[in-house]
Amino acid sequence: MQKGNQKFVVQKYGGSSVADAERLQNVATRVTKKVQDGYNVVVVVSAMGKTTDNLIKLAKQVTDQPDAREMDMLLTTGEQVSAALLAMALQAKGIRAKSLNGFQAKIKTTGNFTEAKIQAIDKKKILQLLTSHQVLVVTGFQGIADDDEITTLGRGGSDTSAVALAADLQFPCEIFSDVAGIYTTDPKLFPKAKKVKQITYDEMLELAASGAKVLHSRAVEIAKRFNISIYCGSSFSYEEGSFVVSEDLIIEKSVVSGLTVMDNQTQVIIHELPVDYGIVRKVFEKVATAGLNIDMISIINNNTHLEVSFTIIDEKKKHLESALKKVLEGLPKYRIEYITGFCKVSVVGVGMKSGIGVASDFFTALKNIPFRLVTTSEIKISCLIETEMKQAAVEALAKKFKL
Amino acid sequence: MQKGNQKFVVQKYGGSSVADAERLQNVATRVTKKVQDGYNVVVVVSAMGKTTDNLIKLAKQVTDQPDAREMDMLLTTGEQVSAALLAMALQAKGIRAKSLNGFQAKIKTTGNFTEAKIQAIDKKKILQLLTSHQVLVVTGFQGIADDDEITTLGRGGSDTSAVALAADLQFPCEIFSDVAGIYTTDPKLFPKAKKVKQITYDEMLELAASGAKVLHSRAVEIAKRFNISIYCGSSFSYEEGSFVVSEDLIIEKSVVSGLTVMDNQTQVIIHELPVDYGIVRKVFEKVATAGLNIDMISIINNNTHLEVSFTIIDEKKKHLESALKKVLEGLPKYRIEYITGFCKVSVVGVGMKSGIGVASDFFTALKNIPFRLVTTSEIKISCLIETEMKQAAVEALAKKFKL
Numbered sequence: 075m076q077k078g079n080q081k082f083v084v085q086k087y088g089g090s091s092v093a094d095a096e097r098l099q100n101v102a103t104r105v106t107k108k109v110q111d112g113y114n115v116v117v118v119v120s121a122m123g124k125t126t127d128n129l130i131k132l133a134k135q136v137t138d139q140p141d142a143r144e145m146d147m148l149l150t151t152g153e154q155v156s157a158a159l160l161a162m163a164l165q166a167k168g169i170r171a172k173s174l175n176g177f178q179a180k181i182k183t184t185g186n187f188t189e190a191k192i193q194a195i196d197k198k199k200i201l202q203l204l205t206s207h208q209v210l211v212v213t214g215f216q217g218i219a220d221d222d223e224i225t226t227l228g229r230g231g232s233d234t235s236a237v238a239l240a241a242d243l244q245f246p247c248e249i250f251s252d253v254a255g256i257y258t259t260d261p262k263l264f265p266k267a268k269k270v271k272q273i274t275y276d277e278m279l280e281l282a283a284s285g286a287k288v289l290h291s292r293a294v295e296i297a298k299r300f301n302i303s304i305y306c307g308s309s310f311s312y313e314e315g316s317f318v319v320s321e322d323l324i325i326e327k328s329v330v331s332g333l334t335v336m337d338n339q340t341q342v343i344i345h346e347l348p349v350d351y352g353i354v355r356k357v358f359e360k361v362a363t364a365g366l367n368i369d370m371i372s373i374i375n376n377n378t379h380l381e382v383s384f385t386i387i388d389e390k391k392k393h394l395e396s397a398l399k400k401v402l403e404g405l406p407k408y409r410i411e412y413i414t415g416f417c418k419v420s421v422v423g424v425g426m427k428s429g430i431g432v433a434s435d436f437f438t439a440l441k442n443i444p445f446r447l448v449t450t451s452e453i454k455i456s457c458l459i460e461t462e463m464k465q466a467a468v469e470a471l472a473k474k475f476k477l
Numbered sequence: 478m479q480k481g482n483q484k485f486v487v488q489k490y491g492g493s494s495v496a497d498a499e500r501l502q503n504v505a506t507r508v509t510k511k512v513q514d515g516y517n518v519v520v521v522v523s524a525m526g527k528t529t530d531n532l533i534k535l536a537k538q539v540t541d542q543p544d545a546r547e548m549d550m551l552l553t554t555g556e557q558v559s560a561a562l563l564a565m566a567l568q569a570k571g572i573r574a575k576s577l578n579g580f581q582a583k584i585k586t587t588g589n590f591t592e593a594k595i596q597a598i599d600k601k602k603i604l605q606l607l608t609s610h611q612v613l614v615v616t617g618f619q620g621i622a623d624d625d626e627i628t629t630l631g632r633g634g635s636d637t638s639a640v641a642l643a644a645d646l647q648f649p650c651e652i653f654s655d656v657a658g659i660y661t662t663d664p665k666l667f668p669k670a671k672k673v674k675q676i677t678y679d680e681m682l683e684l685a686a687s688g689a690k691v692l693h694s695r696a697v698e699i700a701k702r703f704n705i706s707i708y709c710g711s712s713f714s715y716e717e718g719s720f721v722v723s724e725d726l727i728i729e730k731s732v733v734s735g736l737t738v739m740d741n742q743t744q745v746i747i748h749e750l751p752v753d754y755g756i757v758r759k760v761f762e763k764v765a766t767a768g769l770n771i772d773m774i775s776i777i778n779n780n781t782h783l784e785v786s787f788t789i790i791d792e793k794k795k796h797l798e799s800a801l802k803k804v805l806e807g808l809p810k811y812r813i814e815y816i817t818g819f820c821k822v823s824v825v826g827v828g829m830k831s832g833i834g835v836a837s838d839f840f841t842a843l844k845n846i847p848f849r850l851v852t853t854s855e856i857k858i859s860c861l862i863e864t865e866m867k868q869a870a871v872e873a874l875a876k877k878f879k880l
Contacts (some may be wrong), residue, residue, distance in 0.1 A: 095538035114483060129558070135498035136562050137569035144568070147561035147576050152552035155532070156552035159539050165547070168538035173550050178625045222581045 082245045084106065084202070086118040086214065086236035090252045091309035092156045093123030101309060102163035104250075109169055109208045116200065116245065118214040118236040119160055121152025142187035146216075146226045150176065153213035153232070161211045168253035171209040174200075176216035177226065181235065183217035183225045184311060190217055192234065195242045196197035212239065230290020237293040241300035250309035253288050255316035256281070258477035264468050268477055269316075272329055274321045280422040280454045281332045294318060321424055330423035330432065330475040335468060339416040339458060340386040341446060342368075344398070345409040347380040354382060356401050364397040366390055370418065370449045370458060383447065385458060388414055417464045420456040421471055439474035443467050485607070485648045486511065489521040489617065489639035493655045494712035495559045496526030504712060505566035507653075512572055517607045519648065521617045521639040522563055522795055524555025545590035549619070549629045553579065556616035556635070565612045577603075578628065579619035584638065586620035586628045590864055593620055593628035595637065598645040615642065633693020640696040644703035647784045653712035656691050656861040658719035659684070661880035662736035667871045671880055674717075677724045683825040683857045686737045697721060724827055733826035733835065733878040738867060741791040742819040744849060745771075747801070748812040750783040757785060759804050767800040769793055773821065773861060786850065788861060791817055820867045821848060823859040824874055842877035846870050 085108065087101050101117075108115050121364060129148050133140040157173035164171035178195030203210055214232025219225045227234050233249060240247035254269065256278070261267040273281075275298035282291040288306055298306050307315025347353055354373065361368055371384040386394055391412060402408055426432045435456050441456075443466055447458040459467055471477070488511070490504050504520075509768040511518050532551050543551075557743055560576035567574035585729040588719060606613055617635025622628050630637050636652060636857030643650035658672040659681070676684075678701035685694035691709055700707050700721060710718025757776065766772055789797055794815060805811055829835045839858050850861040862870055874880070 095535065098539060117663045131857075132498065132558075132562060133565060136501060136566045140565045141568050144561045144565045144576060147564075147578070148558060151557050154554050155535075155551060159535060161550070162536060162543045162547045163539045165544050166542075173547060175550070175627075178627075224578075224581075 081111075082116070082243065083113050083238040083246045083248060084116045084118065084205075084236050084243065085248045086232060086250065087120065087160075087309055088232065088249075088251045089120040089123055089126070089413050091250055092119055092160065095159075097309075098122075098156070098163050101160060101250075102133055102167055102169075103165060104309065105160075105165045105209055107276065114204045114207075115209045116243065117160065117211045117238055118232055118239060119153060119156045119211060119216050120232040121149075122156045122159075125152040125155065133206050138402050143223065146187045146224050149226055150213070150216040150224050153215055157211045157213045164209055164211070169209055170207045170391065171211060172203065173211040173213075174203075175213045177218040177222070179210075179212045181212075181217035181238075183219050183226065183227070185219040185223060187223075187225055189228035190219060191194060192217060192227065192238045195239060197242050199390050200239075200243065217247060227292075230292050233290040233293035234296065237296045237302060237304065240302045240304075241296055244302075247293045247295075247297070247302055248305040248307065249289060250307055251288065251308075252308065254308035254311060254313045255306050256288055256318070256332070258331065259468060259472055260375075263335060263429060263465070264333075264472050264477075266472065270316050270331055272317045272319055272323070274424045275318060276321070276453055277331050277422050277424050278318045280420070280451065281334055289318065309363050330421045330426065330477065332422045333468065333471055333475070334422070335464060336387075336418045336420075337464075339385045339414075339418050340388050341383060341385055341413045341416060341458060342394065343411040343413070344382040344402075345379075346412065346442070347382060347408050348405065349375060349377070349380055353401075353405070354380065357361055357382065357398065360401045361394065364393065366394055366397065368394075370447050370456060372447060372449065385416070385418060385447070413446075415461055416458045418456055418458050419464070419467050419471065420454055421475060422454045423475075424453050425440055426453050426455075435474055436471070439470040443470065484514075484516045485519070485646065486516050486651060487519045487521065487639050487643040487646065487648045488651045488653065489635060490523065490712055491635065491652075491654045492523040492526055492529070494653055494798035495522055495539060495563065498562075500712075501525075501559070501562055502565050504563060504653075505570055505572075507712065508563075508567060508686070509570045509572055512677060513613045515572055517614045518609075518632065519603065519607075519642055519646065520612060520614045521635055521642060522556060522559045522614060523617050523635040524552075525559045527560075528555040528558065535589070546626065549590045549627050552629055553616070553619040553627050560614045560616045564612075567612050567614070572612055573610045574614060575606065576614040576616075577606075577612050580621040580625070582613075582615045584615075584620035584641075586622050586630070588626060588628065590621040591629055592631035593622060594639045595620060595630065598642060600645050603642075603646065630695075633695050636693040636696035640699045640705060640707065643705045643707075643800045644699055647705075649708070650700070650705055651708040651710065652692060652696075655711065655713060656709075657714060657716045658709050659691055659721070659735070661734065662871060662875055663738060665739060666868070667736075667875050667880075669875065673719050673734055675720045675722055675726070677827045678721060679724070680734050680825050680827050681721045683823070684737055692721065699745075702762055704862065733824045733829065733880065735825045736871065736874055736878070736880050737823050737825070738871060739790075739821045739823075740783065740864065740867075742817075742821050742861060743788060743790045743791050743794055744788055744816045744819060745797065746816070747785040747805075747812040748782075748814065750784055750785060750811055751808065752778060755785065756804075756808070760785065760801065763800050763804045764797065767796065769797055769800065771797075773850050773859060775850060775852065788819070788850070814823055816849075818864055819861045820864050821859055821861050822867070822870050822874065823857055824878060826855045826878075827856050829856050829858075838877055839874070842873040843870060846873065 161173040183190035214235040304318040445457040564576040586593035617638040707721040848860040
């Protein structure tokens with residue numbers, strides 16, 4: 075982004091990138107290089123390494139049920155520490171730098187403690203400060219609500235802070251972590267996994283929802299809404315990373331751009347529900363208000379009754395059981411079956427929309443691998459398979475789609 | 478302090494009182510007792526144990542010369558952590574509690590980073606919050622300057638925060654530490670040291686300046702200016718502590734109320750200065766602007782030249798040498814002598830003003846102990862003696878003045 079002769083960028087560094095003094099120095103060096111390349115940089119930082127975990131532990135020592143507001147007061151100190159230290163490190167390199175916490179950067183949020191949403195940012199103050207400072211280091215993950223209350227943005231919060239700042243300032247956004255970009259599939263699972271150069275917002279959203287951890291889906295949603303390109307790269311190397319961009323910026327679309335795996339899946343089948351979609355609606359409402367994430371929903375109507383099936387992560391099974399009990403109580407006849415030992419394998423690609431035969435290729439690749447459930451979206455095919463078949467499925471699909 | 482049926486108090490707990498989860502629980506129990514006694518409590522907390530030291534260490538790992546503004550950003554997180562945790566601990570005991578950091582409590586300060594002065598506090602907000610909360614936990618040591626800049630108050634800052642809040646709200650103030658009150662002399666040095674029930678602001682100021690660490694002199698100065706009584710007690714016992722009050726509240730004044738010792742004193746003698754008080758003024762100006770604390774100043778004019786003598790703590794000798802060099806450079810003839818190995822013993826008492834023979838008793842008690850320098854104020858006599866005579870001097874003076 076260029077304003078007059080000056081170029082601007084938002085960079086975000088995650089917790090492992092600022093875990094200790096040495097890594098902070100490394101980040102300071104990288105930001106300094108960017109300044110030498112002619113940029114003014116807004117840096118968004120997470121808390122150092124395990125800081126947040128340690129603060130949560132401390133709170134748990136004090137009380138089993140810490141108040142959400144006080145948790146936010148507690149946890150926001152983590153980013154303030156890393157922001158101040160990074161500003162010091164930059165100043166030691168001769169950079170005009172200044173740290174800002176959520177209230178100083180005027181990152182206005184809703185009042186939902188521990189899961190606030192960003193409403194507005196004081197662009198004026200940041201642009202004003204950028205006329206006298208080369209770098210502003212802004213605390214990620216946090217903001218300020220009415221009555222000067224301090225809030226946090228929940229999981230993936232620092233990514234969200236960075237993209238929201240970039241959207242508001244209309245700067246490009248670079249997200250640095252310990253992974254060198256976005257891979258077609260998890261390199262730990264499939265060592266030949268390829269890094270993508272470009273990926274669309276929708277593909278990234280499907281990948282993030284399917285278990286890819288490189289970028290939080292909230293951040294991708296904001297980037298999509300405001301049409302901000304995101305660069306994802308490693309803070310530990312200068313290897314070229316990946317761009318998340320709008321579809322029309324991608325010249326050559328590969329049909330399938332990514333493959334993800336989610337482990338520890340349980341299939342839940344509710345047998346012999348009466349043919350009453352009101353009950354089905356209540357089931358999904360209850361599951362949603364209980365905060366349970368379910369996927370791969372299929373409903374079969376055989377005229378005499380409904381059979382509802384979906385997947386959930388194993389550890390939420392107990393929680394789900396009690397939620398379902400409340401909804402289904404009083405029904406004359408139904409039976410719930412829980413089958414564990416599955417994983418969910420998904421392929422994602424915006425090219426599927428126009429690509430012919432992706433589903434056919436998908437099932438051809440899996441020919442010897444039995445699958446239990448299949449669901450599709452416009453740009454994704456997911457199937458539920460037994461965990462012991464995971465490696466074989468990943469290899470077969472990666473080979474078939476040249477990932 | 479009573480408003481309608483409600484009683485109010487400010488309590489301050491130092492770093493060792495909130496050093497870990499267990500001690501935080503102990504403080505929560507004490508504050509809860511106060512609430513059960515019918516009080517609304519404004520609690521001021523320091524950072525937990527060694528937190529501030531550890532943050533300073535971290536900054537030093539990043540750069541030798543951390544920026545003052547960024548140091549304040551960094552260090553203020555310490556109190557925010559302990560305030561949030563204490564609020565949680567109180568809530569777990571059923572108390573309606575809320576933590577406030579310097580900006581939320583609107584503690585307005587000057588913009589001198591690392592040594593800001595409190596200018597105003599938003600009394601309205603605190604009084605308003607006290608109608609719905611039994612306890613407010615306010616971060617000590619910090620405030621907010623113009624442009625939302627975060628500041629710290631320097632040494633003794635949390636005491637200062639507590640007394641300033643008490644002064645502004647017109648509440649009494651209780652300062653809790655690991656010492657059970659104010660002693661006539663250091664109990665480690667003289668085990669028979671007595672705890673005083675009451676002491677005047679001026680006596681406490683002299684004691685604080687002479688090395689007593691129980692209460693910072695800035696806090697005492699504010700208490701004196703606004704006529705706020707301060708109770709000093711232990712956070713680890715319910716033993717009765719000491720009150721710092723205005724002189725007219727003390728019914729029976731003892732002539733000498735305290736005895737203090739400052740170790741590691743160097744006597745500095747500048748020999749053969751020309752008889753030119755302009756030079757002497759410059760010497761003291763230079764020493765003050767270099768931030769060097771000197772004491773026991775004596776100047777002798779023997780008509781042909783001046784001899785200036787004073788004391789300084791050993792560790793500042795190098796710093797003083799370079800400061801003096803700059804002032805005295807170019808003078809035709811002078812010689813500086815540094816004599817180490819001394820300690821300064823002081824007795825303090827507001828009763829000295831009217832008491833007869835204190836000086837005489839002082840020197841009678843020290844009869845076998847050679848002293849090097851003596852200075853007196855209206856309520857204090859100090860003498861410089863060799864360190865090996867310290868114990869004998871303390872015992873002789875404590876006995877003489879029944880401390």
